[in-house]
Every structure is written in C-alpha cells, then in structure tokens.
Amino acid sequence: MTTAPHAAAAALTLPPRSQRAGNAKTSPVRDLLALTERPKVISFAGGLPAPELFDVAGIRAAFDAVLDSPSVLQYSTSEGDARLREEVARRYSADGLPTAASDLIITTGSQQGLGLISTTLLDPGDTILVEEPCYLAALQTFALAGARVIGVPYDGDELDLEALDRLAAEHSPKFFYTVPTFQNPTGRTHGLDARRHIAAIAQRRGFRIIEDEPYRQLRYSGEALPSLAELAPAHVISLGSFSKVIAPGLRIGWIRTTPDIRPAVTIAKQAADLHTSTIDQAAAAHYLLSGRGEPALTRIREAYSARRDAMLDALPTVLPTGSTWNHPDGGMFVWARLPEGMDAAESLGRALAHDVAYVPGVSFYSGTPDRRTLRLSFTTYAPDRIREGLSRLGTTWGTGR
Amino acid sequence: MTTAPHAAAAALTLPPRSQRAGNAKTSPVRDLLALTERPKVISFAGGLPAPELFDVAGIRAAFDAVLDSPSVLQYSTSEGDARLREEVARRYSADGLPTAASDLIITTGSQQGLGLISTTLLDPGDTILVEEPCYLAALQTFALAGARVIGVPYDGDELDLEALDRLAAEHSPKFFYTVPTFQNPTGRTHGLDARRHIAAIAQRRGFRIIEDEPYRQLRYSGEALPSLAELAPAHVISLGSFSKVIAPGLRIGWIRTTPDIRPAVTIAKQAADLHTSTIDQAAAAHYLLSGRGEPALTRIREAYSARRDAMLDALPTVLPTGSTWNHPDGGMFVWARLPEGMDAAESLGRALAHDVAYVPGVSFYSGTPDRRTLRLSFTTYAPDRIREGLSRLGTTWGTGR
Known part of the structure; x- marks a missing residue:
C-alpha cells in the first residue's frame, strides 16, 4: 500500500459538505460590522452592550471568590450549576412565573x-x-x-394575529x-x-412557542408584561440570557423547558458540549448572590434610557420626510422605515462615506424584505455621540441640521 | 377567542419531539456514575481528571490578570481569541504539524x-x-x-485495517x-x-478522518507518534482540548480544520453558541503564555504514570485467571477482558456490593458488544487507594490477596 499516487488525487475525492451546511450563510451583520470598525465611524449597526457599563470589578471579585477550590475546574452536570439554576428560578418565580430549578438547563x-x-x-423539512x-x-x-421557515407579517408595529392563525x-x-419584548x-x-391571542392560538392549533427573552429586563418605560409561558404554560419554552444584563463574554443563558421535553433537551445539551463552563457558571451564581447585579443593572438601564431618548429626540430632524419609526419602551434598537421609493441598503454606502x-x-x-427599513442601535454611545452620529446621517439624506 | 376549553386539550396536541432526538440515549456511564458516588465506593468507573492536580493558583492568577478590562466581558469572534489560537498553532507546529492560527477554531x-x-x-442517513x-x-x-454508524473491529489491540478498507x-x-492515542x-x-495505513486508506477511498486527541499529551512511556493530520493533511480534521491537560471546567477545545470546510465550520460555530466564553479563552491564553502550564502538566504526567503502574502491577493478582488486559503508554484507562463465559456487566453488581x-x-x-470487557480508570486515586480498590475487586471475583 503506497500513499504517494493517491495523495495527488486527494482533493478531488473528499466527500462534500452536508446539504444543511449549504443552507446557512455567514451573518451579513457580522460581515458589515467588520467594515464599520474603522475608529472614525459612528456605528448604529452594532448590537453590542456598552462595555463601559460592565461591572468589571464585581465580576472579577466573583471569579476570584469561586476560584479557591478545584471543584470549579472539574467536569460538571449537563443541566448546570445548582446554585445558579436555583437563583434564576427564584427570579422567574418572583417575576410571576412559578419556576423550579429543575425546569432550567444552563x-x-x-x-x-x-x-x-x-x-x-x-x-x-419541518416547518x-x-x-x-x-x-x-x-x-x-x-x-x-x-x-422550512415561514415569516408571520406585521401590521405596523402589531403582529398580524390572523396571519399567525x-x-x-x-x-x-x-x-x-x-x-x-x-x-x-x-x-x-x-x-x-x-x-x-398568541397563547390561545398556540393552544388551539397545537404548536409550541419558543419565547426568547434576552431584553426583558432592559425596560426603561411602561409596565412589565406577563411572559407567554405564564399564559400557555404547557406550550411555551422560554430562553433567557445574562448577555445583556451582566456581560455577553460570560456566554451564560438558559432554557426554561416544559417537562415533556426536558430529558431530550438535557441529552441534546450533553451531546452539544457536555456542559457550560463550570467556572463561568459558578462566578455568575456568586455574582447574582452578592447583590452587585441589581445596582449594576440599574446603571445600565439609566444609561440606555438616556441614549434611547437622545436618539428619539433627534430622529425627527434626521430621517427624510415621510419616514416612520417606533418608540420602544426598552431594549437596544429603534426600527425606522424610509419614505416610498427609498432603499436603506442603497443609502448605506453614502452613510459610510459620512x-x-x-x-x-x-x-x-x-x-420578501421591506427594503425601506433599517435598524438603529442606541446602546453603544453616550448621548452627545449619538447626536453627532445622527447629524452625519442627516447629512447623508440631506436632512441634517 | 377563549383559551380555557383549548387549554385542557393542550397536552394532547403538542407536536412530538424530533425523530433524531429519539435516536439519542442518556449516557449509561453518567447514569452509572451517579450510583457510584457513594463516598465509600472506590470507583474506577469515572473518566475525570484528578482535581488535586489542577493548578488552581495558576489558573486563578490568569483569570485575575485578564479581568482588568471590559473587553474580556464583551462579545468576540466566532473563530476565537487571537492569542489563544496563535499559541495553540505554535504548539502544533513545534510538535511537527505546521499549523496557522487561521486553521483553528476554538x-x-x-x-x-x-x-x-x-x-x-x-x-x-449518512454513513x-x-x-x-x-x-x-x-x-x-x-x-x-x-x-448511520458502523464500527471497525479490532484484532486484539490492533485496528483491523483490512476491515477498515x-x-x-x-x-x-x-x-x-x-x-x-x-x-x-x-x-x-x-x-x-x-x-x-489508515491515512493511505482514507486517501485511496476518499473519506475524511476525524482525529480526536484529548489524551495526546498524557504520555508516560514510549515515543510520540505523528498525528494522522501529518500523514494525510487534506483528509484529516483534528480535535484538541485543554480538559485533560489544564482543566475540564474551562470547556476549551479546538478544531484544526482543513481549508475546504473552514467557512462552513465557522458558520456552524456561530450558529451553535456565537463563540466560546471570552473570559475563559483569554484566561487560557494568559495561562499558557505565563509558562505555568508545563510544570503543571509534568506533575500530572508523573502522578498518572505512578497510578497506571500501581494498577498494572496489581492486576495480575486481581483479575480472574484467563483474563487479558493492555499496558497503555499513557492516557487514563486500562481495558480488560474477563475469561470465556464471564460477563462484566453481571459482575458489576457484586463489585458494588464490595x-x-x-x-x-x-x-x-x-x-454487538463483547460482554467480557471492562474499562478501568487509573487517574482518580493515589497508588495506595488504587491497590485497595483492586483488592476489593479481587474479592468480588474470589481472586483477592
């Protein structure tokens, strides 16, 4: 058996990638973010939390506290750190959604x-x-x-419930x-x-709801709303995350499962990566229990609220006449729609030139996309810089002050 | 639209789990480990590294050093920390396998x-x-x-290469x-x-090799061998991990991809969890570059080598006459085979009673399993405790000293 003659033909005979790998494309937003990373650019394109608001000292203290024992360096259970699951469950329950630690998988x-x-x-092939x-x-x-992914349209800012049904x-x-949220x-x-209505349609039509709630705690105005899991407990699986309220670099989220799929989700987690970093989980639990998380989140909310207001105050003089945009009570994004005949993707080149x-x-x-729409993130910069960036955007469209 | 009448029928109308979720079973080893966690049990069942050998102080210092800046708490690239990939690439290259940081995905x-x-x-459906x-x-x-998974049999301790072909x-x-390894x-x-031969068969038959190397650096005797990626570079994708050489709780491994699938692997990583913990990656890079990893690994190798020897020295007087077992040059496990007519699963109940x-x-x-076989891990205990545990095992089979 010799290798040389065959090695030459190697590249020709390798089996192809999977068909499903061909279905996925690299994220255009991530590709775009690479282009907007020039230091001069004021980018409302990102979706990143503001790093100056991370509680670096508090998180560092939490890591230092838990790294005093080899147990945080060892393999752990696929379901996740017991203290962390208990604390997340306690917070769900306090928020009106009775939850046990065993409902959660980190x-x-x-x-x-x-x-x-x-x-x-x-x-x-499933829809x-x-x-x-x-x-x-x-x-x-x-x-x-x-x-097979089918989009449910909106009517203005409201989901089209009849279309969902x-x-x-x-x-x-x-x-x-x-x-x-x-x-x-x-x-x-x-x-x-x-x-x-969404909960009732799911119950009547017999489908599940995957409720993804990374932004729920970033509310700056208005009243908190019940989660869908409260309204249709057997049908709703909720996802949560510390990425927007503590720090994304931790990579800690969770699934609040329904009992019927819990064993299958646990096996999927085990197969995916055995478990999430033991160290990061222990540090997150320690941080939550230290009480430093609440004041840090309050600071984040106050800063983001001021940034949202700065953006909403400036938009009327920046967007072309006939544009529309919403006034979110929280989160990180404003959604705008340019007037008839304009294309936000075409305008981006001119914006980058400014x-x-x-x-x-x-x-x-x-x-089919609505080509007039665009997403503006308001979390990255302090209000002055937001005003400066929006002024540049106004120049792009000839509307700037 | 009312919810009450439908809610009662909810459990009946939920869509079923995926078929593929039905293919996977919870790990029997993990289930067994739960049974063997009584403190009195000396368990050779585990596959865990020995926590007393973790360099807790060195790792803690690395986390403390990197947690001085918010950047380690932010989102990062899907490919992974640049310094970490460079250092892993440097180690591959020094080990005889030329590797660039861009070949690696954390x-x-x-x-x-x-x-x-x-x-x-x-x-x-792929095989x-x-x-x-x-x-x-x-x-x-x-x-x-x-x-569709097909097992390639062994002939004694040697893979049956004709069967592979x-x-x-x-x-x-x-x-x-x-x-x-x-x-x-x-x-x-x-x-x-x-x-x-394995490399040549892959090249001739046109299949890829996934080379999983968590134990490569745990060698206690014999000469290092070339990796398969060295012998068939276009056909071999290698996996590596710090779980056995630094600590498993970090959850840091990597894929050394071939260029043809690198973009698809990156997209799969992005879809899987965006990226691995920014903090843990930065701490791992800092730890490797601090130079504390080598002496720590030397201590691990010395301890495991003595534990392997303790097990191999005791096995002749412990296993029933007619048993066979191997003498691995490294890693964590010895594989044994009981005499004709015995069943290692049946014997386990008696072992647990002891x-x-x-x-x-x-x-x-x-x-089809060989029911006479069993796996013994030698990494968990110091030599004295290994001898005590094997003596109990001898009692189980009536061979104890």
Whole structure:
C-alpha cells in the first residue's frame, strides 16, 4: 500500500459538505460590522452592550471568590450549576412565573438554547413560524436544522394575529419563534392583548412557542408584561440570557423547558458540549448572590434610557420626510422605515462615506424584505455621540441640521 | 377567542419531539456514575481528571490578570481569541504539524467540535465509521445527527485495517472517527505503521478522518507518534482540548480544520453558541503564555504514570485467571477482558456490593458488544487507594490477596 499516487488525487475525492451546511450563510451583520470598525465611524449597526457599563470589578471579585477550590475546574452536570439554576428560578418565580430549578438547563448563551431546541424538536423539512423580520442568528440556526421557515407579517408595529392563525392552520408548524419584548431587530413588543391571542392560538392549533427573552429586563418605560409561558404554560419554552444584563463574554443563558421535553433537551445539551463552563457558571451564581447585579443593572438601564431618548429626540430632524419609526419602551434598537421609493441598503454606502453606519432591514427577513427599513442601535454611545452620529446621517439624506 | 376549553386539550396536541432526538440515549456511564458516588465506593468507573492536580493558583492568577478590562466581558469572534489560537498553532507546529492560527477554531470543549463537524459534514442517513468500541459521547452526537454508524473491529489491540478498507469500499463513509492515542475506553494507540495505513486508506477511498486527541499529551512511556493530520493533511480534521491537560471546567477545545470546510465550520460555530466564553479563552491564553502550564502538566504526567503502574502491577493478582488486559503508554484507562463465559456487566453488581466500581465495556459498542470487557480508570486515586480498590475487586471475583 503506497500513499504517494493517491495523495495527488486527494482533493478531488473528499466527500462534500452536508446539504444543511449549504443552507446557512455567514451573518451579513457580522460581515458589515467588520467594515464599520474603522475608529472614525459612528456605528448604529452594532448590537453590542456598552462595555463601559460592565461591572468589571464585581465580576472579577466573583471569579476570584469561586476560584479557591478545584471543584470549579472539574467536569460538571449537563443541566448546570445548582446554585445558579436555583437563583434564576427564584427570579422567574418572583417575576410571576412559578419556576423550579429543575425546569432550567444552563446553556452557553441563549444562542445555544436555539440550537438545542432545534435538535430536540426539528427534523429536516419541518416547518416553523418566525416573526418577519426576525433575529438573524436564529434564522441561521433554523437553517442549519433544515427547517422550512415561514415569516408571520406585521401590521405596523402589531403582529398580524390572523396571519399567525391562518399560517398555523395551513402549515402545522412545530413552533412559533418569538422575541416578545423589545425584539431584535425592531424593538417591537407584543402587548398584553396580543400575548393572550398568541397563547390561545398556540393552544388551539397545537404548536409550541419558543419565547426568547434576552431584553426583558432592559425596560426603561411602561409596565412589565406577563411572559407567554405564564399564559400557555404547557406550550411555551422560554430562553433567557445574562448577555445583556451582566456581560455577553460570560456566554451564560438558559432554557426554561416544559417537562415533556426536558430529558431530550438535557441529552441534546450533553451531546452539544457536555456542559457550560463550570467556572463561568459558578462566578455568575456568586455574582447574582452578592447583590452587585441589581445596582449594576440599574446603571445600565439609566444609561440606555438616556441614549434611547437622545436618539428619539433627534430622529425627527434626521430621517427624510415621510419616514416612520417606533418608540420602544426598552431594549437596544429603534426600527425606522424610509419614505416610498427609498432603499436603506442603497443609502448605506453614502452613510459610510459620512462615517456613520446602520443595518439595512433587508438582512432580517426570511421572505420578501421591506427594503425601506433599517435598524438603529442606541446602546453603544453616550448621548452627545449619538447626536453627532445622527447629524452625519442627516447629512447623508440631506436632512441634517 | 377563549383559551380555557383549548387549554385542557393542550397536552394532547403538542407536536412530538424530533425523530433524531429519539435516536439519542442518556449516557449509561453518567447514569452509572451517579450510583457510584457513594463516598465509600472506590470507583474506577469515572473518566475525570484528578482535581488535586489542577493548578488552581495558576489558573486563578490568569483569570485575575485578564479581568482588568471590559473587553474580556464583551462579545468576540466566532473563530476565537487571537492569542489563544496563535499559541495553540505554535504548539502544533513545534510538535511537527505546521499549523496557522487561521486553521483553528476554538470550541466549547472538544465535545462541541464533534457536533460542529457533524453539522458541517453529515446529513441524516449518512454513513460514518468508528472504532469498535468507541468514545460514548461521540456516538451520542453522531446519533443526534442522524448518522448511520458502523464500527471497525479490532484484532486484539490492533485496528483491523483490512476491515477498515473493506467497510470504506462498501459504505462510502463521510468520515472515520478515531481517538488514535490512548483511546477512551480502551487506552489503545494506533502505532506508526497503522497510522500510515489508515491515512493511505482514507486517501485511496476518499473519506475524511476525524482525529480526536484529548489524551495526546498524557504520555508516560514510549515515543510520540505523528498525528494522522501529518500523514494525510487534506483528509484529516483534528480535535484538541485543554480538559485533560489544564482543566475540564474551562470547556476549551479546538478544531484544526482543513481549508475546504473552514467557512462552513465557522458558520456552524456561530450558529451553535456565537463563540466560546471570552473570559475563559483569554484566561487560557494568559495561562499558557505565563509558562505555568508545563510544570503543571509534568506533575500530572508523573502522578498518572505512578497510578497506571500501581494498577498494572496489581492486576495480575486481581483479575480472574484467563483474563487479558493492555499496558497503555499513557492516557487514563486500562481495558480488560474477563475469561470465556464471564460477563462484566453481571459482575458489576457484586463489585458494588464490595464498594468498588468499573464500567462494563458493553456501554461503548455501536454494534454487538463483547460482554467480557471492562474499562478501568487509573487517574482518580493515589497508588495506595488504587491497590485497595483492586483488592476489593479481587474479592468480588474470589481472586483477592
């Protein structure tokens, strides 16, 4: 047996990638972010929390406290750190959704939660419903699972509930994926009445709801709303995350499962990465129990609230006449729509020439995009810098002050 | 629209789990480990590194050093920390396998590497080859990917190369999964000649090799062998991990990809969890560059070497007459085979009655198991405790001193 003659033919005979790998594309937002990282650019394109608001000292103290024993360096259970699950469960229960630690599985960020739910519930070819537009990295995960993705349209800022009902009847989806509070990319929130209807439609049509709540605690105005899991407990699986309220670099999220799929989700987690970092979980639990999380989150909310207001105050003089935009009560994003005949993707080149950036809405649609839309993140900069960036954007459109 | 009448029927109308979720079973070893956690039990069943050998102080210092800046708390790139990838690449290159940082993608443990490779290469129904017996959590991941798994048998401690060639010709597998050095569960290592043949067969038959190397650096005797990636560079994807050489709680591993699948693996990683913990990656890079890793690894090797010797010295007087076992040059496991007519799973109940445990080999087979086999881990206890545990095992079989 000799290798040389065969080695030459090697590249020709390698088996191809999987078909599902061909379904997924690299995130256009991430590609765009690379282009907007020039220091001069004021970028409203990012979706990153503001690092100057991270409680570095508090988190460092938590790591130092837990790293006094080899147990935090050892393998752990797939379900996750017991203290951390108890504390997250306690917070859910205090928030009106009775939850036991055993309902929770800690994940490596809530992005992993999406993958585990896909593994647990989806076979290739299965249909799911998503909001249109929708969180991009979720679309990517569902594509890798081989799912057939159907977007549920909005009527203005309100989900089209009749369309949800009709599409559910027509396609028997495995689930409806929603970010019900301060959605990415639109900042939209389903109101109480919409939540009741979404829950009732799921119960009547027999599909599950995947409720992704990374922004729930970033509320700056208005009243807290019940989670969908409260309204349809057997049908709703909730995802949570510390990425926006403590720090994303921790990569800690969780799935609040329903009992019927808990064993399958646990096996999917075990197969995915055995368990999430023992150290990071222990540090997160210590940090939450230290009481330093609340004042830090209050500082984050106050800063983001002022930044949102700065953006909303400036937009009327910046966006072209005939534009519309929403006024989210929280989260990180404002969603705007340019007047008839304009294209936000076409305008982006001119904006970058003025050293300012945003994300064209076209990136976030599973079906036919509304090319007039764009996403503006307000969390990255202090109010003065937001005003400066929006002024540049106004120059782009000839509307600047 | 009312909810009450529908809520009652909810449980009946929920869509079922995915078919692939039904393919995976919870790990029998993990279930067994739960039973053997009584403090009195001396368990050779575990596969955990010895926590008293973790360099807690060095790792704590690394976390403290990197947690002085908010950047380690922020989102990061899917490929991973630049300094960490450079240092891992430098070590590969120094070890004889030229590697660039761009060849590497950091994963949340090498278990995640198995999942990302499955996503990238496997569609449901695809065939792959594995060693028989094989690492259990890999079998679980391949089952969730819907793969058809075919075991390649051994002839004694040597992989049956003719069977590998014949099965590859017959089934056109997407890949052959191997732990070439100090395999889990058997402690077996493919020798130089076997490696050359495996590489040549892959090149001739046109399948990839997934080379999983968590134990490569745990060598206590004998000469280091070239990696398969050195022998068939275009065909081999290598997985590595710090779990056995620094600490498993960090959950840091990596994939050394080939250029043709690098973009697809990166997308799979992004969809899986965006990226591995920024903090843990930065701390691992700092730890490696601090120079504290080498002396710590030397201590681990010395301790495990003495533990292996203690086990190998005692086994002749412990195992029933007619048993066979191997003498691995490293790793964590010895593989034994009881005489004709005995069943290691049946004996386990009696062993537990004597407060000692091992893993019956039956757990590790993808096809028909050899029920006489068992796995003994030698890393958990100091030599005296190993001798005590093996003496109890001898009592189980009536062979004890």
